[in-house]
Amino acid sequence: MTLDTDKTEITVLGQKVRLLQLPEGGFRTSLDSVMLAAACPAKQGDHVLDLGCGVGGASFCLLHRIPGIHLTGIEWEGAYLQLAIENAKLNGVSDRTHFIHSDIRHYVVEGKPAYDHIIVNPPFSEAGRHTPSPDLVKAKALGHQENALSLEDWILTAHRLLKSKGSFTIIYPTSGVDRIIRYMGKRFGAIQIIPLWPRAGVESKRVIIRARKDRQGPSTIHPGIVLHETDGSYTSVADTILRDGCAIK
Secondary structure (H helix, E strand, O other): OOOOOOOEEEEEOOOOEEEEEOOOOOOOOOHHHHHHHHHOOOOOOOEEEEEOOOOOHHHHHHHHHOOOOEEEEEEOOHHHHHHHHHHHHHOOOHHHEEEEEOOHHHOOOOOOOOEEEEEEOOOOOOOOOOOOOOOHHHHHHHOOOOOOOOHHHHHHHHHHHEEEEEEEEEEEEHHHHHHHHHHHOOOEEEEEEEEEEEEOOOOOOEEEEEEEEOOOOOOEEOOOEEEEOOOOOEOHHHHHHHOOOOOOO
């Protein structure tokens, strides 16, 4: 798919970050992308890899929060990749970004692993578990294709490309926590589980998991973040992340 089709612009982080995306179908930039970027513990001078970056929702939020990082994005859907490149120009960060067209399973770097941090917001619906969408781009984005990546593929690829002691951050449905921990095995340690609560007293639907490659240490469960008040407005904590771009410690 090419960008002969229409595109639409949205803004995130209180209109500080501009994003072009497809007007309908496919992956949509959402709260998850912003939260993922906020949870990455990158610092000035680090090199971050966004696996399956889409149009760059998480990438550009992270670049806004930490201007001194360099970011590489890997994306296999051509339409998303082109939009990510356009979005880099739109946000004035082309000199600090590099977007590559590749299946993450086939992407390699020469020599030692190159990245200090890896972030990933993978498709939540793996092939064979859901009825495929009739929209081809949307079906691919949701992971409904038979050759789609499995959750294990994302984790193993991150481990392969990450420097020793580097961080891996993933956002995923809470129901998948056990699988993520199992696939990490002994490859990652110092695992931090950060639940996102829709409202106080309601079961978590999303979770952020951070871990370090080749590091020993106990797993911890954070208090998490309550996203909405009872009236549907964002809580003050969520608002500082979603509007002001604050980090999730």
